[in-house]
Amino acid sequence: xxxxxxxxxxxxxxxxxxxxxxxxxxxxxxxxxxxxxxxxxxxxxxxxxxxxxxxxxxxxxxxxxxxxxxxxxxxxxxxxxxxxxxxxxxxxxxxxxxxxxxxxxxxxxxxxxxxxxxxxxxxxxxxxxxxxxxxxxxxxxxxxxxxxxxxxxxxxxxxxxxxxxxxxxxxxxxxxxxxxxxxxxxxxxxxxxxxxxxxxxxxxxxxxxxxxxxxxxxxxxxxxxxxxxxxxxxxxxxxxxxxxxxxxxxxxxxxxxxxxxxxxxxxxxxxxxxxxxxxxxxxxxxxxxxxxxxxxxxxxxxxxxxxxxxxxxxxxxxxxxxxxxxxxxxxxxxxxxxxxxxxxxxxxxxxxxxxxxxxxxxxxxxxxxxxxxxxxxxxxxxxxxxxxxxxxxxxxxxxxxxxxxxxxxxxxxxxxxxxxxxxxxxxxxxxxxxxxxxxxxxxxxxxxxxxxxxxxxxxxxxxxxxxxxxxxxxxxxxxxxxxxxxxxxxxxxxxxxxxxxxxxxxxxxxxxxxxxxxxxxxxxxxxxxxxxxxxxxxxxxxxxxxxxxxxxxxxxxxxxxxxxxxxxxxxxxxxxxxxxxxxxxxxxxxxxxxxxxxxxxxxxxxxxxxxxxxxxxxxxxxxxxxxxxxxxxxxxxxxxxxxxxxxxxxxxxxxxxxxxxxxxxxxxxxxxxxxxxxxxxxxxxxxxxxxxxxxxxxxxxxxxxxxxxxxxxxxxxxxxxxxxxxxxxxxxxxxxxxxxxxxxxxxxxxxxxxxxxxxxxxxxxxxxxxxxxxxxxxxxxxxxxxxxxxxxxxxxxxxxxxxxxxxxxxxxxxxxxxxxxxxxxxxxxxxxxxxxxxxxxxxxxxxxxxxxxxxxxx
Numbered sequence: 001x002x003x004x005x006x007x008x009x010x011x012x013x014x015x016x017x018x019x020x021x022x023x024x025x026x027x028x029x030x031x032x033x034x035x036x037x038x039x040x041x042x043x044x045x046x047x048x049x050x051x052x053x054x055x056x057x058x059x060x061x062x063x064x065x066x067x068x069x070x071x072x073x074x075x076x077x078x079x080x081x082x083x084x085x086x087x088x089x090x091x092x093x094x095x096x097x098x099x100x101x102x103x104x105x106x107x108x109x110x111x112x113x114x115x116x117x118x119x120x121x122x123x124x125x126x127x128x129x130x131x132x133x134x135x136x137x138x139x140x141x142x143x144x145x146x147x148x149x150x151x152x153x154x155x156x157x158x159x160x161x162x163x164x165x166x167x168x169x170x171x172x173x174x175x176x177x178x179x180x181x182x183x184x185x186x187x188x189x190x191x192x193x194x195x196x197x198x199x200x201x202x203x204x205x206x207x208x209x210x211x212x213x214x215x216x217x218x219x220x221x222x223x224x225x226x227x228x229x230x231x232x233x234x235x236x237x238x239x240x241x242x243x244x245x246x247x248x249x250x251x252x253x254x255x256x257x258x259x260x261x262x263x264x265x266x267x268x269x270x271x272x273x274x275x276x277x278x279x280x281x282x283x284x285x286x287x288x289x290x291x292x293x294x295x296x297x298x299x300x301x302x303x304x305x306x307x308x309x310x311x312x313x314x315x316x317x318x319x320x321x322x323x324x325x326x327x328x329x330x331x332x333x334x335x336x337x338x339x340x341x342x343x344x345x346x347x348x349x350x351x352x353x354x355x356x357x358x359x360x361x362x363x364x365x366x367x368x369x370x371x372x373x374x375x376x377x378x379x380x381x382x383x384x385x386x387x388x389x390x391x392x393x394x395x396x397x398x399x400x401x402x403x404x405x406x407x408x409x410x411x412x413x414x415x416x417x418x419x420x421x422x423x424x425x426x427x428x429x430x431x432x433x434x435x436x437x438x439x440x441x442x443x444x445x446x447x448x449x450x451x452x453x454x455x456x457x458x459x460x461x462x463x464x465x466x467x468x469x470x471x472x473x474x475x476x477x478x479x480x481x482x483x484x485x486x487x488x489x490x491x492x493x494x495x496x497x498x499x500x501x502x503x504x505x506x507x508x509x510x511x512x513x514x515x516x517x518x519x520x521x522x523x524x525x526x527x528x529x530x531x532x533x534x535x536x537x538x539x540x541x542x543x544x545x546x547x548x549x550x551x552x553x554x555x556x557x558x559x560x561x562x563x564x565x566x567x568x569x570x571x572x573x574x575x576x577x578x579x580x581x582x583x584x585x586x587x588x589x590x591x592x593x594x595x596x597x598x599x600x601x602x603x604x605x606x607x608x609x610x611x612x613x614x615x616x617x618x619x620x621x622x623x624x625x626x627x628x629x630x631x632x633x634x635x636x637x638x639x640x641x642x643x644x645x646x647x648x649x650x651x652x653x654x655x656x657x658x659x660x661x662x663x664x665x666x667x668x669x670x671x672x673x674x675x676x677x678x679x680x681x682x683x684x685x686x687x688x689x690x691x692x693x694x695x696x697x698x699x700x701x702x703x704x705x706x707x708x709x710x711x712x713x714x715x716x717x718x719x720x721x722x723x724x725x726x727x728x729x730x731x732x733x734x735x736x737x738x739x740x741x742x743x744x745x746x747x748x749x750x751x752x753x754x755x756x757x758x759x760x761x762x763x764x765x766x767x768x769x770x771x772x773x774x775x776x777x778x779x780x781x782x783x784x785x786x787x788x789x790x791x792x793x794x795x796x797x798x799x800x801x802x803x804x805x806x807x808x809x810x811x812x813x814x815x816x817x818x819x820x821x822x823x824x825x826x827x828x829x830x831x832x833x834x835x836x837x838x839x840x841x842x843x844x845x846x847x848x849x850x851x852x853x854x855x856x857x858x
Contacts, residue, residue: 010090017141018085024134025082028102028127032075036124043121046071071127074105078134091142099138106131186266194291201295202302203747204340207740209303209333210310211240213325214736217311218729220323240737288341296337300330310736320728368427368444374420381413393810399599401464404807408459411799412452419448419791440791443760450756451795457749458800461742461836462829463807468738470828471597474821475731478724481595481648483562485684487718488700489516489548489676489707500700501680507692510683512561514554517668518675519658521545521604521614522632524711544619545604546714548646548679549658551665552583555591558645558657561681581659587638589659591645594652595727596821600814603637603656611637614658617674619710642816646681647723650713651730675707676716746836750843753792757847764788765854785851793844801833 035043044052050068081098089095106128267280304325311322388407392399423440440447490497492515504511524545550558581589590603604612613632623631649655660668669677684693697717704716757764768781776784808829812822 013144014090014141015088017137018088018090021091021134021137021141022082022085024130024137025078025085028078028130028134029075029082031123031127031130032072034123035121036071036127037120046124070105070109074102074109074127074131077102077105078131091138096138096142099135102131103135182270186270190266194287198291198295198298200747200751201292201337201341202298203744205296205299205333205337206302206306207299207744208240208336209300209329210306210740211733211737212332212336213303213307213329214310214322214733216326216329217307217322217324218320218733243737243741292337292341296334299337300333303329303333306736310732314728314732320725320732322729369420369423371421371424374417374424376417377413377420378417381410381415381417383410384413385410389806389810392807393813398601398605399811399814404459404464404803405456407807408456408463408800408803411459411803412455415452415455415795415799416448419444419451446756447791450752451791454749454752454792454796455799457745457752458796458836459803461745461749462800462804462833465738465742465745466804466829466832467808467811467825468734469742469832470825472731472735472738473597473824473828474817475595475597476644478727481644481727482718482720482723483644484647484681485720486680486682486697487646487649488680488682488697489716490678490680490700490704491676492678494703496703497678497700500696503696504682504684504693507684507696508686508688509693510686512681514550514558514679514681515665515669516677516679517549517616517665518618518677519547519549519614520617520619520632521547521612522628523605524654525605543711545614545654546619546711547603547614547654547656547658549616549660549665549668550679551662552581552589552659553662555581555589555645555657555659559643562643562645581639583638583659583661583664586635586660586664588635590637590640591657591659592640592642592652593644593646593648593656594642595648596642596815596817598652600811601653603658604632611635616668618707646679647718647720648727649715649718649723654711654714655718676704742832746839750839753843754847756792757851761851761854764851782852785848788851789844789847793840797840804829804833 032047033045036046037044037049046068050072077098081095081102084092084095110128270280307325311325314320314322385407388403388410392403392407419440423444426440501511501513521544524543583589592600592603602612604614611634613628613634615632620631645657646655684690687693697719701715701717707716708714768776768784771784772781808826811817812825815821817825
């Protein structure tokens, strides 16, 4: 948004626009006092809503009360701005900053109230959009005169173009054969850039083809899942697609940027020789199309080989007979690749603008930072990083990635502030003795933003994805995670269940019977976009989590039966008194039954940490989730542990065990309960033949299939063989996705660093030629080149590695790892760190040699 000079004559239209903006701003202030929300059942203003929260009344979210400050602050800012506009002050720089502040309040309000579906009146929905309308009106009021001048300039250029087009059309309509020979020579001249473009596309399509192929092959042996809300292969595939969209768009956009930058001068030459726009456009589209087809062909071939090789390895090493590789995968890969290409070309436009800006920076210096800007950025970054680290380390946190990346965003702000302070000090002391800091002086924004981007990418490599890789090293053997051949949940009053259990015992099966109560938490999985859609129409929190409650005495029996667990029940001794839980009243002890490689998580996911809200019984079909405390009362967790007592069902998110005192359990059991109330643990090792057992178990499952109507992953019967097969296929696919993601992240980091120096190579050559003429020695030149490279290697690596170590320590604490598990986990992450360090060392050497050769050219 540009600001007109103060001496610009104010027209009648300017005054009308100012008065219109004043009316909108005052309306935004008045809206604060009008009916805004319907959380209490009746319409009330945002002020009344905040007062209810302050008074601690039930049914009101404290966080939403805090977020209500945003519209209040925006309304107050609107009052100030409206009064100033009515006084005829005009859109001064101060009022423009007020407009930005109001937009920030609107965005913050929408991000919370709309995401969590807070019930609002028309005023509550209209306020943020009216704020944005005010911003657009102000933007138009500031720029409409400049736009008119630019439009006249564009009309003039268009007229000249049409005249030139008429003159060219006076010649013959066909090009001579020489123009096509020139195109072929140009293509051969830029074959390196073309190979880079094709390689990046092939890597992207290979990633997609391998993931889609493995999912198709393993679905033949994996339990059936729903496409949108599946939690196994479907969840991995959804995460893969999101990762592919982010990483591959970044990778391909920079590849397109390198190719386009090299072709820019050639296009100008061809245009000067008489090539029309249609020919140049057709030539560019043809090159991109050919590159895309070659990339998809190579990627599909590589993906097919990789998927088939992984499938063969799974059969030999894990005993999983994967299905066939369908040709439909190639069409799916082509479709996803087309979407990636579309977004990549959109990003490429911004890359081209960045490159053009970098090339002009030698003539026009970029904006220098202010001192207050450096201090505020560093302070805000430190506060943000500390807050997000604290949120991640809270007890029963979900190890959410957003905390990690918001933390690294705070570190990025610290880097911005520190770089600004260095640039300010260098500017004050003079720059003649600080040659290596010229990029920070004259390309401050480009240099710092590149360093921040590299910090984020390298943190993703050394932090969460290295943790995924290291976590797989700690994973238990699947057979250890499912100690019983069958886990069946039925009803003690069902005669059919008693007959089936008696039949199993007659066959020689060992059946252990444990009393239980079905417990349902308000929310049983990470909140996703599918949940947002379902909640919007069902007016409930979904999916709800289903767990198992047992008495303390039965818990000790399960512990005794599972004493062979090689993890030694991590966390048990630290959460008990003299090996006894000693639970009183409604206190609970939670046993999280999950693999060591999985992230820690809360029992109830709605607030992502803290004590759970759950009810005795099965999920509810309909209720007012704004008053969930009434239906799902809060409970206090006294202690927790990670151990496998019955099996890792629901991938550790559901079918966990909640232990209560025997007296409290009996009290709950006497009341009305829903769902299964008895759990049977069955081992069939002494049974000859499996046909009779399968028949009995299938009959048991059909009789209780209604218990799966809320969630297909909650089953009346869990079969050990099927669960091991599902877990094995999910691990194989997860490992492949993690490795491919790490490879693409490494290539993205290398490409961004390399491209940054390519765009300023010509400027550096001129700079060092001048310094050489002034008497710079070879030793000084080498030292200066090393210092030029340092900002793109040392700060990102140190910040990323330090952050990764911090979060790794918190992961150890969250998952209650033993010393051996810490050692194995660290060994896995160290492999990733050393591999990335080797890549960085090679890149450093290549760039250093390239820069030396470049600056010594005359």
